[in-house]
Structure formats: structure tokens, C-alpha cells
Amino acid sequence: MTCPVCSAALEERRIGSSPILYCPSCTAHVTHPSLRRGDDASFYAKDYTLTQTVRSSTERHRYFRYPEYYKLLGELSALQPPPGRWLDIGCDHGFxxxxxxxxGYDVAGVEPSxxxxxxxxHIGLDVEADVANVQGRWSVISMWHVLEHIGEPRAMIDRCIELLEPGGILCIRVPDFASAWRHVFGARWIWYQPGVHLVHYTDxxxxxxxxxxxxxxxxxxxxxxxxLLTRRSYGLSTTVFRRYASLPSPSSRDRIARLYQDVTGAEIFIVARKRQTSS
Known part of the structure; x- marks a missing residue:
């Protein structure tokens, strides 16, 4: 089996009792075929959403993520200012x-769930089920914690390049498989999810x-x-929705999962630009 990132031969290793394939050339890790359950598109269509993995998906989730959203918006709008067209692949509920x-952007999304x-x-967004259905050229394409779910990442990157306008930017976030927390927790690290994360990236x-x-x-x-700001926002949104929208407080298990993700979740953020002369 060859590496989906660089096509080099893979070596078999283990994380705890779990087999994993390692690329000595580019340092990517690939989930062993025996552990995969996210290869089937119907799995994402019916059973999986990003927010489902840690907490229930409600409007509360939107509000407590505001600090993260506006940090991203501030940084990326400086690189590619509005007006423009922004496509979010794996947009979840569209928050x-x-x-x-x-x-100030014209937006659309792709979401298999x-x-x-x-x-x-329902909230007025144009969302397709598959990136193959997307038309036109885009100023910005974002993929937040999507690429690790894709067994053939080069094909996805190539599709994004087709959709980008010359000078447009591709923005990607994935779990950081070289992080200290991954080494500390091994197979118990929160973002080591071999059933659905098919390729594990280092920077x-x-x-x-x-x-x-x-x-x-x-x-x-x-x-x-x-x-710290997102943690404060989580606490405030929980209080507001409990008090004024009669929503139940998160369970103790949910709070612990939230804290665990806050502390141990580490990611890689990359922004790359299509050349102005590209077709």
C-alpha cells in the first residue's frame, strides 16, 4: 500500500494495540484498512456530523464558537477581502x-450529512451534498477538519484547485498528529479516530x-x-440558553469531554494560494 500524500511505500506500526500505516517519506500516518468505517459515503450521509462527536448540535454551539469564527474571519479576510465567493466544504450545520x-461574501457549502x-x-444557505456538484469559481475554499476523513486527499485538493479562481485561497485545518498531546495519550487522544479519520497529518x-x-x-x-476565550464563551452561552431558552445544562460527561477537547485538541492550519496565471 502506498502513501496517499506522496505515493511512497508505507510501513506498518502500532499505536497502543491499534495497527497503523506510516510513511517514512512525508511522515503522514494512514489508518489500517481493518479499522476503517468512514469509507462509505452513506455513513456520513446518515450517521455523522462534526458536532455530534462531542456535544449535541444546537444553536448554543453556534454562539459559543463565535470567538473562533471571528478569529478565522479576521485573519482570512485580510488575505482575501470581501466581496468574494466563499465555499465551505464540510460545512456541518452552516454556522x-x-x-x-x-x-460580505457570497457563500455556499458542501455537507454530506x-x-x-x-x-x-433551513437558515437560507446553498448547500450541496457532494463537491462534485459545485459549480463556478471561488475566492476562498475552506475545509475545517474534513481532509482527514478523505482516503484520497490529492483528488480533493485537485478538485479545490479546479474550483478556485486565480489568486484564490484554500484554507485547511486538520488534527495535528505530531502534537505532544497525541504522543502523551496515544490511541486515547481525542482526535485519533481511526474509524473515520483515514489520513493523519503532520505539518x-x-x-x-x-x-x-x-x-x-x-x-x-x-x-x-x-x-480561554472560547471556554468563557462556552460557559456564557450555556448559561444564557439554560436561563432564557429553557435548555438543559450540559451533562457532567459532556462538560468533561468539552474540557478534554479544549486541553488536548491540537491542529494544523494552512492557507495556500492558487497562482494568478493558473487556469
Whole structure:
């Protein structure tokens, strides 16, 4: 079996009792075929949404993520200012691109989950089930914690390049498989999910994937998406929705899961630009 990032031969290793394939050339890791359950598109269509993995998907989720959304918007709008067209692949319930729309962009999304897609359409967003159905050229394409779910990432990057206008930017966030927390927790790390995460990236592997596709990397950063500000926002939104919308408080289990993700969740953030002369 060869590496989906660089096509080098893979070596078999283990994380705890779990087999995993490792690329000594680009440092990507690939989920062993025996552990996969996210290869089937119907799994994402019916059973999986991003927010489902840690907490229930409600409007409360939208509000407590505001600090994260506006940090991303501030940084990316400086690189590619509005007006423009913004496509979010894996948009979940559409909370992020709804904020993008409020900030001067024409937006659309791609979301395989039927339930999440229906919600996004309910709030007035144009959302397709598959990136193959997307038309036109886009100023910005974002993929937040999507690429790790794709067994053939190069094909997805190539499709994004087709959809980008010359000078447009591709923005990707994925779990950081080289993070200290991943090494500490091993197979128990919160973002090691071999059933649905098919390719596991280091910053070196992700950069190689993007650059070898012909894009120019403008920013690459290892970071923790959950900060003190997002934790405060989570607490405030929980209080407001409990008091004024009669929603139940998160369970103790949910609070612990939230804290665990805040502390141990580490990701890679990369922004790359399509050349002005590209077709």
C-alpha cells in the first residue's frame, strides 16, 4: 500500500494495540484498512456530523464558537477581502458560513450529512451534498477538519484547485498528529479516530500535499483552536440558553469531554494560494 500524500511505500506500526500505516517519506500516518468505517459515503450521509462527536448540535454551539469564527474571519479576510465567493466544504450545520455571509461574501457549502444539510438550508444557505456538484469559481475554499476523513486527499485538493479562481485561497485545518498531546495519550487522544479519520497529518505532510499540487503556501501554523476565550464563551452561552431558552445544562460527561477537547485538541492550519496565471 502506498502513501496517499506522496505515493511512497508505507510501513506498518502500532499505536497502543491499534495497527497503523506510516510513511517514512512525508511522515503522514494512514489508518489500517481493518479499522476503517468512514469509507462509505452513506455513513456520513446518515450517521455523522462534526458536532455530534462531542456535544449535541444546537444553536448554543453556534454562539459559543463565535470567538473562533471571528478569529478565522479576521485573519482570512485580510488575505482575501470581501466581496468574494466563499465555499465551505464540510460545512456541518452552516454556522460558520452563515457568519461569513454576514461579513460580505457570497457563500455556499458542501455537507454530506442529510440532517446537517437540511438545517443549513433551513437558515437560507446553498448547500450541496457532494463537491462534485459545485459549480463556478471561488475566492476562498475552506475545509475545517474534513481532509482527514478523505482516503484520497490529492483528488480533493485537485478538485479545490479546479474550483478556485486565480489568486484564490484554500484554507485547511486538520488534527495535528505530531502534537505532544497525541504522543502523551496515544490511541486515547481525542482526535485519533481511526474509524473515520483515514489520513493523519503532520505539518510536514500537509505542506507537502498542498505544495506538490501547485499551490503556494502563505501560512502554516500548529495551534490549539480552543482558547480561554472560547471556554468563557462556552460557559456564557450555556448559561444564557439554560436561563432564557429553557435548555438543559450540559451533562457532567459532556462538560468533561468539552474540557478534554479544549486541553488536548491540537491542529494544523494552512492557507495556500492558487497562482494568478493558473487556469
Amino acid at each position: 460558520f458560513i452563515d457568519e461569513v455571509r454576514r461579513n 442529510q440532517r446537517a444539510r437540511a438545517y443549513a438550508r 510536514r505532510a500537509l505542506r507537502q500535499l498542498v505544495e506538490s499540487s501547485g499551490l503556494t503556501v502563505e501560512l502554516v501554523r500548529r495551534q490549539h483552536p480552543n482558547t
